[in-house]
Amino acid sequence: MTHKYISPETNEKLYFDEANNCLKSQDGQESFAIKEGVPYFSDVSSFGEKETQRVFGAEWETFTEYDADNLEKMSYGMENFYTDKTVLEIGCGSGRHSRRLVNKFNAKHVEAIDLSDAVIVAKELNKGIDNINVANANVFELPFEDETFDIGFSLGVLMHTTNPKEAFNSMCKKVKKGGSAVIWVYAKTPRKYFMEFFRFFTKNSPTIIQKIIASLLSFLLWPLVLLSKKFGISLSNHFKEYAKYDYYVYKTDMYDRISAPLIAFFSEKEIQNWFEDEGFEEIEVTTYGDFFVRGVGKSKE
Numbered sequence: 001m002t003h004k005y006i007s008p009e010t011n012e013k014l015y016f017d018e019a020n021n022c023l024k025s026q027d028g029q030e031s032f033a034i035k036e037g038v039p040y041f042s043d044v045s046s047f048g049e050k051e052t053q054r055v056f057g058a059e060w061e062t063f064t065e066y067d068a069d070n071l072e073k074m075s076y077g078m079e080n081f082y083t084d085k086t087v088l089e090i091g092c093g094s095g096r097h098s099r100r101l102v103n104k105f106n107a108k109h110v111e112a113i114d115l116s117d118a119v120i121v122a123k124e125l126n127k128g129i130d131n132i133n134v135a136n137a138n139v140f141e142l143p144f145e146d147e148t149f150d151i152g153f154s155l156g157v158l159m160h161t162t163n164p165k166e167a168f169n170s171m172c173k174k175v176k177k178g179g180s181a182v183i184w185v186y187a188k189t190p191r192k193y194f195m196e197f198f199r200f201f202t203k204n205s206p207t208i209i210q211k212i213i214a215s216l217l218s219f220l221l222w223p224l225v226l227l228s229k230k231f232g233i234s235l236s237n238h239f240k241e242y243a244k245y246d247y248y249v250y251k252t253d254m255y256d257r258i259s260a261p262l263i264a265f266f267s268e269k270e271i272q273n274w275f276e277d278e279g280f281e282e283i284e285v286t287t288y289g290d291f292f293v294r295g296v297g298k299s300k301e
Ligand SMILES: C[S@@+](CC[C@H](N)C(=O)[O-])C[C@H]1O[C@@H](n2cnc3c(N)ncnc32)[C@H](O)[C@@H]1O
Pocket: 052, 053, 056, 057, 090, 091, 092, 093, 094, 095, 096, 097, 113, 114, 115, 116, 118, 137, 138, 139, 140, 154, 155, 156, 157, 160, 161, 162, 256
């Protein structure tokens, strides 16, 4: 079972041109390159999106061992939600959730997209899993027909786009009537703004500087995580949460926090409004610690 790609510009169906290793429209006017088995649809022009490609491409190409099980931890009450469903995953990064959606949550099929070259890593790390497809695409210009997926899914992504609510709307357009959407975005809490101080100085730095600063900060703060891990003494929720993970996860997330070009934070009320404005029903908005707001809802039949 696979979703046929369409041109995000003209909505025309595309076919595989084996001789030129690309996807082409019937009239041959449009053509999309395939790199290392991954079709490339994204065509970005804004500085924010170009920086997003640079930073997240570097993150997932560097930290390929990152495999934190956030999805399991953050899927409370949703154990059977994905069973036998087709899922559109927005912002797959290195594809750790795509893999879990299929292997642990029994999704029927996952079409994963990301704006950056993380897609090459996602393709490689998920090779051999036939029911995962990966493409390079922008959430605002998705290469799929409207109303074709059972579930629109996005964990930790929409707040990194140029317009998070529009990104959500764009994802929801691809969900069938009666299908569902599930998202996690950063929660609006005072603690989150602390990192924003660092990010102001580091977000435009060269990748090598960002990596050095992330290594330095995680090295300096790791003893406080250990204090929580070994003795249960937590100076903040941040250290308590990372006590569940190893140093590699901490360092990767530190790089993510200080280098992401675009970040926004949301209240539960804002996310509730997103789902209501989409006309969804059975909306449930909850929080995961003071880290994420999770929204789940069902599109009207
Ligand atoms: C913090 S990472 C999260 C990756 C993955 N969801 C995870 O939790 O491991 C955010 C991802 O969103 C992607 N992203 C940002 N803006 C995007 C856009 N406009 N369209 C598609 N993906 C985007 C980035 O390239 C990046 O890989």
